[in-house]
Amino acid sequence: MAVFILRRFIISTFTLLAASFVVYFGVSISGDPFEDLRGIQDEGDAQIQIAARRELLQLDVPVPLRWFNWLTGIFRGDFGLNIRNQDVSALLSNAAAATMQMVIVATVLAIVLGVTVGIVSALRQYSGFDYSLTFAAFLFYSLPVFWVAVMLKQYAAIEFNNWLRDPTISPTVTVVVALLAAVAWQALIGGDRQRRLVVSITSFASTAAVLVFFSTTRWFADPGFGTIVVGVMSVISAVVATYLTAGFRHRPPLQAAGATAVAGVGFYLVGGPILAEPSAWTLLGLFVLGIGAALGIGAGLGGIHRRQAMSASALTAVLVSGVIFMDQLLQAYERFFGLVRGRPISTVGSATPGFTGNFWEVGLDSISHLMLPTVALLLISFAVYTRYTRASMLEVMNQDYIRTARAKGLTERTVVMRHGFRNALIPVTTLMAFDFGAVIGGAVITEQVFGWQGMGTLFIRGLNEVDPNPVMAFFVVAGGSIVVFNMIADIAYAYLDPRIRLS
Amino acid sequence: MSMSDPAHPEDATTTPPLDAVDGRTSDELLRVEDLTVSFPTDDGLVQAVRGVSYSVREREVLGIVGESGSGKSVSSMALMGLLPKSARVTGSVYFRGRDVLQLREKHQRALRGSRIAMIFQDPMTALNPVYSIGDQLAEAVLSHHTMPRKKALDRAAEMLDMVGIPQARERLRNYPHEFSGGMRQRVMIAMAVINNPDIIIADEPTTALDVTVQAQILETLIEVKDAVNAAIIMITHDLGVIAGIADRTLVMYAGKPVEVAETGPMFANPRMPYTAGLMGSIPSLEDSTNERLRPIKGTPPSLISLPIGCAFEPRCPLSTAECLETEPPLTETDKPDHVAACHHWQKLAAVDDPTAYFRTESEVGR
Amino acid sequence: MSTNTEGPPVTRDHEPTQVADDGMEVIARTQGQMVLRRFLRHRAAMLGLGTLLFIVVLAYTSIGYGPFGGWWDKSFLRTGTVLDGGRPTLFTEGFALGEHPFGQDNVGKDYFALVMRGTQQSLVVAFIIGIVTTLLGTLIGAAAGFFRGRTEAVLMRITDAMISVPTLIFAAIVAAVFGRTGIVFLGIALGVVTWTGLARLVRGEFMALREKEFVEAARAIGTSNWRIITKHILPNTVGVIIVTATLAIAAGILLETALSFLGLGIQPPDVSLGSLITEYQTAMVSRPWLFWWPGIFIVAIALSVNFIGDGLRDAFDPRQNRVRD
Numbered sequence A: 001m002a003v004f005i006l007r008r009f010i011i012s013t014f015t016l017l018a019a020s021f022v023v024y025f026g027v028s029i030s031g032d033p034f035e036d037l038r039g040i041q042d043e044g045d046a047q048i049q050i051a052a053r054r055e056l057l058q059l060d061v062p063v064p065l066r067w068f069n070w071l072t073g074i075f076r077g078d079f080g081l082n083i084r085n086q087d088v089s090a091l092l093s094n095a096a097a098a099t100m101q102m103v104i105v106a107t108v109l110a111i112v113l114g115v116t117v118g119i120v121s122a123l124r125q126y127s128g129f130d131y132s133l134t135f136a137a138f139l140f141y142s143l144p145v146f147w148v149a150v151m152l153k154q155y156a157a158i159e160f161n162n163w164l165r166d167p168t169i170s171p172t173v174t175v176v177v178a179l180l181a182a183v184a185w186q187a188l189i190g191g192d193r194q195r196r197l198v199v200s201i202t203s204f205a206s207t208a209a210v211l212v213f214f215s216t217t218r219w220f221a222d223p224g225f226g227t228i229v230v231g232v233m234s235v236i237s238a239v240v241a242t243y244l245t246a247g248f249r250h251r252p253p254l255q256a257a258g259a260t261a262v263a264g265v266g267f268y269l270v271g272g273p274i275l276a277e278p279s280a281w282t283l284l285g286l287f288v289l290g291i292g293a294a295l296g297i298g299a300g301l302g303g304i305h306r307r308q309a310m311s312a313s314a315l316t317a318v319l320v321s322g323v324i325f326m327d328q329l330l331q332a333y334e335r336f337f338g339l340v341r342g343r344p345i346s347t348v349g350s351a352t353p354g355f356t357g358n359f360w361e362v363g364l365d366s367i368s369h370l371m372l373p374t375v376a377l378l379l380i381s382f383a384v385y386t387r388y389t390r391a392s393m394l395e396v397m398n399q400d401y402i403r404t405a406r407a408k409g410l411t412e413r414t415v416v417m418r419h420g421f422r423n424a425l426i427p428v429t430t431l432m433a434f435d436f437g438a439v440i441g442g443a444v445i446t447e448q449v450f451g452w453q454g455m456g457t458l459f460i461r462g463l464n465e466v467d468p469n470p471v472m473a474f475f476v477v478a479g480g481s482i483v484v485f486n487m488i489a490d491i492a493y494a495y496l497d498p499r500i501r502l503s
Numbered sequence B: 001m002s003m004s005d006p007a008h009p010e011d012a013t014t015t016p017p018l019d020a021v022d023g024r025t026s027d028e029l030l031r032v033e034d035l036t037v038s039f040p041t042d043d044g045l046v047q048a049v050r051g052v053s054y055s056v057r058e059r060e061v062l063g064i065v066g067e068s069g070s071g072k073s074v075s076s077m078a079l080m081g082l083l084p085k086s087a088r089v090t091g092s093v094y095f096r097g098r099d100v101l102q103l104r105e106k107h108q109r110a111l112r113g114s115r116i117a118m119i120f121q122d123p124m125t126a127l128n129p130v131y132s133i134g135d136q137l138a139e140a141v142l143s144h145h146t147m148p149r150k151k152a153l154d155r156a157a158e159m160l161d162m163v164g165i166p167q168a169r170e171r172l173r174n175y176p177h178e179f180s181g182g183m184r185q186r187v188m189i190a191m192a193v194i195n196n197p198d199i200i201i202a203d204e205p206t207t208a209l210d211v212t213v214q215a216q217i218l219e220t221l222i223e224v225k226d227a228v229n230a231a232i233i234m235i236t237h238d239l240g241v242i243a244g245i246a247d248r249t250l251v252m253y254a255g256k257p258v259e260v261a262e263t264g265p266m267f268a269n270p271r272m273p274y275t276a277g278l279m280g281s282i283p284s285l286e287d288s289t290n291e292r293l294r295p296i297k298g299t300p301p302s303l304i305s306l307p308i309g310c311a312f313e314p315r316c317p318l319s320t321a322e323c324l325e326t327e328p329p330l331t332e333t334d335k336p337d338h339v340a341a342c343h344h345w346q347k348l349a350a351v352d353d354p355t356a357y358f359r360t361e362s363e364v365g366r
Numbered sequence C: 001m002s003t004n005t006e007g008p009p010v011t012r013d014h015e016p017t018q019v020a021d022d023g024m025e026v027i028a029r030t031q032g033q034m035v036l037r038r039f040l041r042h043r044a045a046m047l048g049l050g051t052l053l054f055i056v057v058l059a060y061t062s063i064g065y066g067p068f069g070g071w072w073d074k075s076f077l078r079t080g081t082v083l084d085g086g087r088p089t090l091f092t093e094g095f096a097l098g099e100h101p102f103g104q105d106n107v108g109k110d111y112f113a114l115v116m117r118g119t120q121q122s123l124v125v126a127f128i129i130g131i132v133t134t135l136l137g138t139l140i141g142a143a144a145g146f147f148r149g150r151t152e153a154v155l156m157r158i159t160d161a162m163i164s165v166p167t168l169i170f171a172a173i174v175a176a177v178f179g180r181t182g183i184v185f186l187g188i189a190l191g192v193v194t195w196t197g198l199a200r201l202v203r204g205e206f207m208a209l210r211e212k213e214f215v216e217a218a219r220a221i222g223t224s225n226w227r228i229i230t231k232h233i234l235p236n237t238v239g240v241i242i243v244t245a246t247l248a249i250a251a252g253i254l255l256e257t258a259l260s261f262l263g264l265g266i267q268p269p270d271v272s273l274g275s276l277i278t279e280y281q282t283a284m285v286s287r288p289w290l291f292w293w294p295g296i297f298i299v300a301i302a303l304s305v306n307f308i309g310d311g312l313r314d315a316f317d318p319r320q321n322r323v324r325d
């Protein structure tokens, strides 16, 4: 397996090297690097500037040699100077962090949401849910990214911020949203007519109730969970985690997950001081500790079902951590809201200039900047993952070994999760490698719409000015991360498929 | 969902008093009554199974033969509850007196793999490629019994040993792709008997295998069946497979049984031209005339638009106007337990070699 | 030996072999018709086809194309006085186009004419991308899959190198180099960077098919490689090729749009749907229709083409729709 991955890594490094030459060459010959200087009135001044730029860009050196010089520079960590004599490395380090954050968040969300929705869609083939999703997926990959981005900017940011001045929900909106929820839930849960009716009514009523509650308490003006909601969500987490990992046939997994949820809420109640002003490392440490404790609880309470109990409680710990994290973020909302002068959803840049605050406030600020570009970026990838996973799952559920699993008398849950899902993921890993590049391409565009000074700007400006070094800096980071992501995909593939792992 | 009620097969099978449901012979294990299966498709309703009835006694081997597409697999999957959701199933399947088709999903599942086990045609695809053999065998045990995983693995090793896989314990850690086709089918047999089932449905267990290992696998299957005292429904399109091992044989054509009898008498005196035709298609060793294999000419009818008369009529050398008009019912022939669905079974009884009807024209002229 | 002398003679008109032969022939004859029938039955694909045809006819007949005039009298280049703040007149008085159905921009250009021109150019670029992608992808994939060995190694290395760079990045560079020379070159240049996916698919199909008996048989009797490829293998891969080509057209529309947004697509004064949205994105608040119309056309075209592609895929390969046992 190590050999397989190493081989792939070496091949992709060399491929990247070859591609870098093509890109360098392309940018170098793509136009006239003196275009902006041609307009200068003073003949002599123009001559001097042109000469200086010729020197700076080494235009007298043949392109392949220039590429080689650039390449040797890279290995020393030197990305060269741009056409304005600025150090590209410095420009890059600012730009890369913001862009990669967006790209990684979008990719991870697209994978998690796309795979989940794709699986459900396959299991509910030919249902209303499946048809709506199919249509949504087609719509998403027929949408120009920047068109969506501009729309989100207008409606989800500017108008949403305006609405927040008086966050009440009109009865019409309440009814429409509740109706949509009813349709969605009954399609998702399925079953016979009576069950669908019950589900519809329940979800209509509860959605409407929640919206009315939000509206009358002006929840959106200062959103927050409070202890009760955290408690309820933790319990739900335990049940969901148990269902997904172990099922309810035996008690111990549910008990372990429940104990984990209780422990999580307990920590939430007493751990306030630690959570108030944490560093990222503290939080990470707490998270790891929490998972460890959950595994311990699982092992302790699991008995002969130890394996399942451990995975149920570990998953519970992850979900409960998420709930507590959200809660803490929302607790910081009020101060953040004041700091951004009542316009929480940002439309420009990747952070509010000069914003300072504790971990949660800074976190809210970057979320408010990341949210819309990420959504715009997400849609296509989400659609691709959904369709691909759905197809893969349908294919797998038609395989003979699924029939064997059913013939053994396994529950449908086990058949789907253990035998179907696991196998359906294998082809999805190959998609991961392809899609990551597409997301980076999309990021170039979303960044422009939302005015980020990210890598996309480096690329576009460099390309327009016939300035190879910034473009190449973009290329190195983009290409490098694609190679790394490919490796992750390969490892996931090998992990999932013993035929690769053992060869 | 109640958590305190683990779906143990013991509970499920012992709830009704055994054999008390009706007064039939107490060693009757499984009785299928008027089973039909159809699939709605774009082109119309596919009537894959059109009324199948049979019974299986304890430890008996029942053979089911028929050309491919005659509904053998579909009817057996119906017993297991393994058909796709689109399938429409009617009729009854009594297992130890209880109608399996009427059971709640949970109780049906408790029978599956525990009391009724199944072996499939293609061992290359029947095992999940991503889990080890040990995992997959242990899973079969753990889905019906609450016990530590280690004990389930011990049981798995024991079963692998029984089906003739050397170094069973070490091989538990292997993955399906590390096994040959014959070995995988042995694993499938081990998986089928791991919970001591009462009945094993073997759906063409040797068809996908190399000729050289076919006989070994059949032999293993029979040995193992005797070891766990199970009955077998042996499904095949190859009379040769049935000949040596089946106590009774059911011949299926176009979704219906067309002849049921004890295997020996049926082979000696087929009472339905289709059976005779099938027998004509196996080359026999005694036949010194060097005749070639004679497959029955023509193809089975479309299951979407079936003829009103005998389904075999277009291919039958004995067909008459009556055959075109009325469908022959399954009736007793010269012996009470030898039933066949043919208007003209007497004609077959009247000749020495019924398979001769299926000689080609040129051979006839000789 | 006794034969069927004892019964009435078997009627000859349903001789078994006859049935079999007929059955085979029927299947062979209707293979293409089956695909067509499944395609025509695919509702989403039919809707897509109808919409696409409507848009194509509307775009090319309204303002005309090249030497051919159209029924719409306003030019996409001519400025004019802005009437009623440039609001669209479509349907304001019943079902009538009015003076400026899609409104006017800030210098009074007729927006209907602009959008029609943008549609024309976007379609041209997309179709050129589709054609070039299909030709290159099929050729390279077929060569790699059929000849194997060194040919395959070289071609696949090139493919891998291209796949390792995000398409948009490659496209932007190629557009920067060639794009400014006109829409035909832009289309060709973009086609040159988008063939990789199809090449991989075609290679896969070829590799599988070249091992099949009928190809072996053809080779055994000395059929030339060219003939094997064109007569035996290619016909079996048309499904994959047609479907991918269709989807490439949809992707092409969006690619050109994205490049226009980055200033690398069609150059002014000519317009494409992408360059229209880009130019008027700031008008979102004051004159939203300038933003909406081209967007709606892009989405309508891309969605229609994607649906057609889906219908074709189902028609060629109905496997996924069938419930198997």
Ligand SMILES: Nc1ncnc2c1ncn2[C@@H]1O[C@H](COP(=O)(O)OP(=O)(O)O)[C@@H](O)[C@H]1O
Binding pocket: B039, B041, B046, B048, B066, B067, B068, B069, B070, B071, B072, B073, B074, B075, B084, B303, C323, C324, C325
């Ligand atoms: N899911 C299904 N949908 C439609 N037709 C089916 C389905 N499953 C099986 N059939 C049809 O039922 C008939 C009987 O199939 P089967 O039982 O597999 O035959 P065999 O005797 O070879 O095992 C075949 O004609 C097959 O096409």
Ligand code: SF4
Binding pocket: B272, B273, B274, B310, B311, B312, B313, B314, B316, B317, B318, B319, B320, B323, B328, B341, B342, B343, B344, B345
């Ligand atoms: S009923 Fe007639 S057609 Fe059918 S098998 Fe008997 S003789 Fe042949």
Ligand SMILES: [Mg+2]
Binding pocket: B069, B072, B073, B074, B203, B204
């Ligand atoms: Mg079968």
